[in-house]
Amino acid sequence: MFALRGIAVSLAFFVLLYCLLSALVAVAWRSLKLLHTTEQRLADLLFASRVFPLAASVGITFVFVVPSFQLLEPRSIEEGIGTIPLALGVCALMLIACGCFRVIATQTRTSRVVARWLEGAHPPNVDAAVETIGQIVTFQSTREAPPLTLVGVRKPRVLVSVSTVTLLTHDELHIALKHELAHRQSRDNLKKLVFRFCPFPGMAKLESAWSQAAEFAADDAAVSNLDDAVYLAAALVKLSRLVPVEAAPVCTVRFVTGSIGARVARLLVRNEAAVGEARQLRMRPWYVIPTVLVAMLCVFATYGPALALAHEMTEWLVR
Numbered sequence: 001m002f003a004l005r006g007i008a009v010s011l012a013f014f015v016l017l018y019c020l021l022s023a024l025v026a027v028a029w030r031s032l033k034l035l036h037t038t039e040q041r042l043a044d045l046l047f048a049s050r051v052f053p054l055a056a057s058v059g060i061t062f063v064f065v066v067p068s069f070q071l072l073e074p075r076s077i078e079e080g081i082g083t084i085p086l087a088l089g090v091c092a093l094m095l096i097a098c099g100c101f102r103v104i105a106t107q108t109r110t111s112r113v114v115a116r117w118l119e120g121a122h123p124p125n126v127d128a129a130v131e132t133i134g135q136i137v138t139f140q141s142t143r144e145a146p147p148l149t150l151v152g153v154r155k156p157r158v159l160v161s162v163s164t165v166t167l168l169t170h171d172e173l174h175i176a177l178k179h180e181l182a183h184r185q186s187r188d189n190l191k192k193l194v195f196r197f198c199p200f201p202g203m204a205k206l207e208s209a210w211s212q213a214a215e216f217a218a219d220d221a222a223v224s225n226l227d228d229a230v231y232l233a234a235a236l237v238k239l240s241r242l243v244p245v246e247a248a249p250v251c252t253v254r255f256v257t258g259s260i261g262a263r264v265a266r267l268l269v270r271n272e273a274a275v276g277e278a279r280q281l282r283m284r285p286w287y288v289i290p291t292v293l294v295a296m297l298c299v300f301a302t303y304g305p306a307l308a309l310a311h312e313m314t315e316w317l318v319r
Helices: 002-034 039-072 083-117 162-167 170-185 188-196 204-222 226-239 260-268 272-282 285-301 303-318
Strands: 137-140 148-151 157-161 252-254
Touching (some): 002 083, 002 204, 039 188, 039 303, 157 162, 157 170, 162 170, 170 188, 170 204, 170 226, 188 204, 204 226, 204 260, 226 260
Antiparallel strands (some): 148 252
């Protein structure tokens, strides 16, 4: 009974904290769009905000709630679980099951659609436009597939249609592939799958904002000069005219997605100074290290009182 009560209390605390943090994120995430930063950093902040409720709830539950119950709860007292902790525990299990089902369903549908796209596919010819991409590119000729898309989570690869190769020039194809490679390096397909594991109403706009920022960030990563910007804009305009018969599943990143007009306009108004500034800002990921170290020191310094506070909160929950 002690173990069951501990599991019920931990699950109840987890689901309450998850819902509270998710509601706060759903309301407050728009303030991130006011920051003056690169699109890649904005995309990272939006992704971190989206997964923060789940990560924080799991971390606090296992670091504070479970140890406090194990160490401070008297084992000799025979106490029932209680209706509220039991009901909240069931809600937590349903939430976890819903996330797992969404992930499995998304992966299953994506695998089925990609397998259909790959029918009749063949490796690309050795060409300067794809030499920087290596073995992750596969040309395919099915009409239902998008003209250019990144598929796969564990080993992502880029699928390019024959019509795309015919329509784009050498330079346009090269820069478009660099855009998809930027998505691959950012693990954007995996991030989309993580979103599926964090169900909560009201998060669609946050995920849409992350998708737009990720597209802008991939554009920035692919472009190194003004000529590249023109080639990428031309590739977007040309491929936007190729409408696929079947919509791409969730865990894929299409080249032609988001607001094409906004992406093209943004590319055409670029200048060399903006390109250099964006690349300089992307090379400073170390700024998070002091914050992490300070947070760890605070946790170690206050761990005992925090356990006592967590136990008091779980006691209130049980009552």
